Amino acid sequence: MTPRGTRQAGFAYQAVYRYMINLINEVSTDTRVKLPSLRQLSERLNVSISTIQYAYSLLEKEGRVYSVAKSGYYAWPLAGSPATSPGGDLLERLYVATRRPGMVVLSGDEPTLLASLDATLLRLERELVRQYPRQLQPWSQPCGVWELRAALAARYTTSPTRCWHADDVYIGADLRGVLDILIEVLALRGTTVVVESPCDWLILRLLQDAGVRVIELPWTAEGRLDLVLLEGLLREEPVHLVLLSSAISLPSGVALHPRDRLDVARLLDQYGCWLLENDTQGELSFAAAQAPLRELVNPERLVVFSSFEKVLGPEAPYGYVVSRRMSSELQRQFLLRAFRLSSIRQRAIARLYHSGRIDQHLRSLRLLLQEQAEAVSQRLELHLGHQVSYRMPAGGAAFWLRAAHAVDMRQVFQCMLAQQVVVAPGELFSLSGLHHQQVRISHTFQGHPNLDMTLAALSEALRHAQVG
Template sequence: MTRQTKNNDFAYQAVYRYLLELIAQMAPGSYSKLPSLRDLAQRLNVSISTIQYAYSLLEHEGRVQSVPKSGYFASGGNVPALPFAGEDLLQDLQQYARSPQMLVFSGAHSLPSMEASLLGVERQLLRQYPRPLGPVHPCGELELRTALAARYTRSVALYWNAEDVYLALDLRSLFETLLAALELQGCTILVTSPCSWRLLRILQSAGLRVIELPLGADGALDLERFASLLEREPVRMVMLASRLNSPHGSLMPSAQHQAIAQLLAQHDVWLLENDLDAEYYFAANPQACLREMVDPQRLLVFSSLERSVGAEAPYAYLLSRHGQRRLQRQFLARGFRLPPLRQQAVARLYAKGRIDVHLAQARLRLRERVTHLYRQMQIQLGSQLHFQMPAGGVTIWAQVQMPTDSRMLFNRLLRQGLLIEPGEVFSLHGDYRQYLRLGWPSGAQGDLQSGLSVLSEELQRAQKTGKLP
């Protein structure tokens, strides 16, 4: 492995590509043994753990086979390469994010999972109750809905009951059911921007007309523009973050809450409060949520268990004190059949306080990672990007100092095995082309510095030429 390869590639990726070339050079139809971990580590001057990680990626793809006490084997033949980037930026982003050949700077894998704890509680429940405890409820298991209602209850004035909680398979199905129940299909919704590209596409696919309202650098709304849009446009819903604005990484100033609540009441508009990232703030004492100041009859709160428990519990949930009969009827019509045992296991984790402990530990780890990422970005990218330490989350929102096109930068970096999230995917109108979002990379520890170095070189090249070549 040459010095140039080490500087421009990331260790496990370079090993991965080297092994792909070895396999491609084998005679078609042959079945041959590949070099051992130790031999490759000495040959390529990298650690054994790096070699093992590259082999595990190939094994996961089905390209190599591990034979106990014998090593790794592969069948000869050509290895397909990754396709070139296409016209759909979001599709490219999702496609390349799944590729083990890419160093992905999304931070998505930084969110911890409670898989082991969840499965452990499931096994306990299965031993105690080998038979189902009762029929599947269309709105979700009562035990879990009760736990969620208790979690959101703050006082005798701001409380929730199990009947106010509804569970769905995922966010998309939750939105579709909610809109049908409250007869809000095709309505106009106002959202803060930049906004999660997943939520934007869900809203768009649900047939809603989406108006984007840019956030200030401090997370504040332009209240005059907000009031003007409510006055001029037929807005039926406003989607605001409960605490943390994602991907912006900012907190809405609590001083604005009262004015926003008054405007929502004045125009009789639903508040659709996004609680997906509320648990990942960094402050020791979180600020109050806007929902504590609005009419509960015009309030909808949504989130996903996946954000706190992990991918093993992808179920979305809604809190609403309005239209119980219509919501229950619509959920019954949809016929969601969420696994009762898993819901009960999640409920037990909430009841025992294990999710709270898990989230507290996760916040500490995330803050350490994001702080380290921020400092490394200051060192390597401080003169090229404008950014600030976020108030929470797993990523940093950054603006390129010089005029450039994040789509071109995205494609340039792809060729070097580096995946970033261009700013324009966080707007339905393709805004934020001067922005990008960076999170802790998916590879080994040393790949952070290498990846930032590659990004810095591309930005320097753009600055010298006046554009991205």
């Protein structure tokens, strides 16, 4: 098989992806199986290493493979997988469970399951192919095409002092690739970083693998940050930077109080600390958007990262970075990784921004998400009643539930797997043992389960898992 024979070189990763799916499905042993390395597959399939890495990242996101630092990628067979055993790495077991046939995936956080722009994006792509013949498509664009970088820069610009230019924007294959670059550019290895908690497990695992000392700053049950604790950490610890969400903190689904936003900005400025802002779902707030943190902090000590996938859909997996500083090192790291991204698809995404189509889509998506959250909230009250407590999410696609009584959440996870339902235990969102009484469930679930039956099963699992 030679992916270069596909219709467009820009879609080589899709052919690699299909090849890897077939390869994984051939696994029939009862132990984990190491998959070919990036270089081996690059030579075998005659494509670039970055194309292989891109395909692997998609497979990892889907839970079909997982990576082990300094070892490579592995696939678990469906039979005898760790998902059926209460031991082992919980994240690996969750990933394996999500790829088993017939599973209802309530563990995810995929807003665009309600509405995506995939079809529009592909239509624009077909139109652009006629304007930009294949032989005229430049591949030497390590930081992304100018049109898309300029569109993002314009979107982030809000005033003459808080303005961005195309050269301040860097586009990578996916969010993981972008975060890997930031770990290198910001020299995070061996440093101390303060991270809001709960925090996305992808971010936590990448920081952990890089040897970063992560200090977690928990959100309170009232949806506030402990600013006294934050100031103490900034004063007493060698904090390299603080990682916070721009608008909505997920999976907790809370928006930072306006007064707290000002105080956080003041503390960062007082101690000269950098802000690494997570803007992956910054535009999915249900209420009128508050000023994101980046509007309040010193732009010279700010780096923003995000991706298109949460607002556009899976056909736009690219991640990106916005930063005024360290341009030479950022360019160097993007060049070293040699991301081979489809210039046509990037231009199609740029057109969504320039035409205003993205804003129309976001208005519809936010309304759908809010309506779905309210409908699922009624079902939660009906079936879980006094078994859980939660705050209505301020945005996004998931609920962050806390058990009202002490439970073994791993047992809940295992009981739900027996019902062919995957939920995400709260401990996945912490490196220091927090959130053992929490669980994340999506309100934009994959598949079409009978939600009443599913929540009734969750109620039973919580009851059986009570401890003490």
